Amino acid sequence: MSGPSIHVERLVFAYPDGRQALFGVDFTIQRGERVALLGPNGAGKTTLVLHLNGILGSVAGGSGSGRIQIGGSGLHRQHLPEVRRKVGLVFQDPDDQLFMPTVRDDVAFGPANLGLRGADLEERVHEALVQVGMQDHADVAPHHLSYGQRRRVAVATVLAMRPEVLVLDEPSSNLDPASRRELADILSGLDVTLLMITHDLPYALQLCERSLLMDGGRIVADGATRDLLGDADLMSAHRLELPYGFDPLSVPGPER
Amino acid sequence: MSGSAGDGLLVAVDSRIHRLPAQVKIVALFVFVLAVVSTPAGVFWAFALYAVLLVGCVVLAKLPPLVVVRRLAVETPFVVFALVLPFVATGPRIDVLGVSLSESGVLGSWNVLAKGTLGVVAAIVLSATTAPRALLAGLERLRLPSTLVAILSFMVRYLNVVSDDLHRMRIARESRGYTGGRAGHLKAVAGGVGALFVRSFERGERVHLAMQSRGYTGRMPLLSDTGAAGVQWVEGLAISLAAVVIAVTARVVGL
Numbered sequence A: 001m002s003g004p005s006i007h008v009e010r011l012v013f014a015y016p017d018g019r020q021a022l023f024g025v026d027f028t029i030q031r032g033e034r035v036a037l038l039g040p041n042g043a044g045k046t047t048l049v050l051h052l053n054g055i056l057g058s059v060a061g062g063s064g065s066g067r068i069q070i071g072g073s074g075l076h077r078q079h080l081p082e083v084r085r086k087v088g089l090v091f092q093d094p095d096d097q098l099f100m101p102t103v104r105d106d107v108a109f110g111p112a113n114l115g116l117r118g119a120d121l122e123e124r125v126h127e128a129l130v131q132v133g134m135q136d137h138a139d140v141a142p143h144h145l146s147y148g149q150r151r152r153v154a155v156a157t158v159l160a161m162r163p164e165v166l167v168l169d170e171p172s173s174n175l176d177p178a179s180r181r182e183l184a185d186i187l188s189g190l191d192v193t194l195l196m197i198t199h200d201l202p203y204a205l206q207l208c209e210r211s212l213l214m215d216g217g218r219i220v221a222d223g224a225t226r227d228l229l230g231d232a233d234l235m236s237a238h239r240l241e242l243p244y245g246f247d248p249l250s251v252p253g254p255e256r
Numbered sequence B: 001m002s003g004s005a006g007d008g009l010l011v012a013v014d015s016r017i018h019r020l021p022a023q024v025k026i027v028a029l030f031v032f033v034l035a036v037v038s039t040p041a042g043v044f045w046a047f048a049l050y051a052v053l054l055v056g057c058v059v060l061a062k063l064p065p066l067v068v069v070r071r072l073a074v075e076t077p078f079v080v081f082a083l084v085l086p087f088v089a090t091g092p093r094i095d096v097l098g099v100s101l102s103e104s105g106v107l108g109s110w111n112v113l114a115k116g117t118l119g120v121v122a123a124i125v126l127s128a129t130t131a132p133r134a135l136l137a138g139l140e141r142l143r144l145p146s147t148l149v150a151i152l153s154f155m156v157r158y159l160n161v162v163s164d165d166l167h168r169m170r171i172a173r174e175s176r177g178y179t180g181g182r183a184g185h186l187k188a189v190a191g192g193v194g195a196l197f198v199r200s201f202e203r204g205e206r207v208h209l210a211m212q213s214r215g216y217t218g219r220m221p222l223l224s225d226t227g228a229a230g231v232q233w234v235e236g237l238a239i240s241l242a243a244v245v246i247a248v249t250a251r252v253v254g255l
Helices: A045-052 A075-085 A103-113 A118-131 A147-159 A177-188 A201-207 A223-229 A232-237 B022-036 B044-060 B065-088 B104-130 B130-140 B148-174 B182-213 B230-254
Strands: A006-014 A019-029 A035-036 A065-070 A087-090 A165-169 A194-195 A209-216 A216-222 B093-096 B099-102
Touching: A006 A045, A006 A087, A019 A065, A019 A075, A019 A216, A035 A045, A035 A201, A045 A065, A045 A087, A045 A165, A045 A194, A087 A147, A087 B182, A103 A118, A103 A147, A118 A147, A147 A177, A165 B230, A177 A201, A194 A201, A194 B148, A201 A223, A201 A232, A201 B148, A209 A223, A223 A232, B022 B044, B022 B104, B022 B130, B022 B230, B044 B104, B044 B230, B065 B104, B093 B104, B099 B104, B148 B182
Parallel strands: A035 A194, A035 A209, A087 A165, A165 A194
Antiparallel strands: A006 A019, A006 A065, A209 A216, B093 B099
16 A cells, blocks of 8 residues: 555535534645644634544445545545544543443454454454553443543554554543643654644644644644644744743654 | 442442342342242231341342331322221121221221332342343343333433433523522423423433444444352342242132
């Protein structure tokens, strides 16, 4: 396979109630890149990522136009299962993502839908749980886990499908600092293309060398995370603020 | 987070009955209840034998008797109904301790109490020895429609989430100084239930999206593929088959 991991061209979308969320989005993410998707509330970030695996948009029978290519091949109705395997989506609220009675069943849900059974399935589940350090909690019910643990299991449910692109919706929200750091360790060790929606700007700087800034349904800036965060005018124009005392120029980032 | 909710009604000890596959226990419960219900109310010795079988089960399952007794509380409405029967039923009357009671009412009352209690205890044994997830897997093995199993499994998973929601909404209401009278309280609860419904509905949509993004196409993957061995069926059904023998004998003797 060839081509960039994600290629989006002139993507336009309106919800059935007529509210337009995307007004022509263009961007390309190369294989192995780690990209943060920044922007104020209501900018269309979540709507955009729901397009990437065909949940929303014309492929899903909705309204909208534009072109999306994942791994070089276009999004078509008949490849949806394949696209959903390639693009792993981790939702913001782990209680939405974890819907089976135990952690093991939940992680097995995706690969089982891909047709894995028996020992192969078991192995895949174990592998994904090891990646997030939750292998000792396989038989626990999700509501008995802490919030940070549930978030990690949510990541595992997607990793179990061996995605090429991992898309996370506010992975660090509601986490305590230790869980936030543990998740960062896990994410930075993964060998996938990463697209991460976040309001946590230091987190974006720590994990992603590149950022897309979205506002009003458009990409308004695309560049190195450090440059974007360092541009005070751009930041204030789009309601983004750095935490008190944080200087993006003074901390190490993921740049190689 | 409510850690207190535990694993449903499961009493986590290890016993022969705990180890039986869920589908065996479900069938055993069903057969046992059928046997009990089809026994004529007048054959008292049969009910005594059923009770002995069930006590044996409780002991074998290492369930604390106090827990079983406490869970019997679900039967209360039926007990009330049964106690009223002798007073309201018609027909020939008998005197018990100076109170005139209907004869058929007394028998009917006994019928409801005995059968109800036996059935409830049997159900308690099942629920206390089987984890909710195993129960679901068992129902699935018994070829219950997969949609129904899926609905039940979502219920198991989201009961805590929804009750936590409800709890938070109550705290939020009370922290804003809401006291209200009895009627006012009802009104607030009704409003809360409406809001809860909307929240749960929206959560349902998000869960559906999450399922779709992991390749859900309308069929839930099987929870388990562990069938029950013949020996386990025999072991699990032994007590129920004994109950069937008793029921048949009771019928034959009653003829």
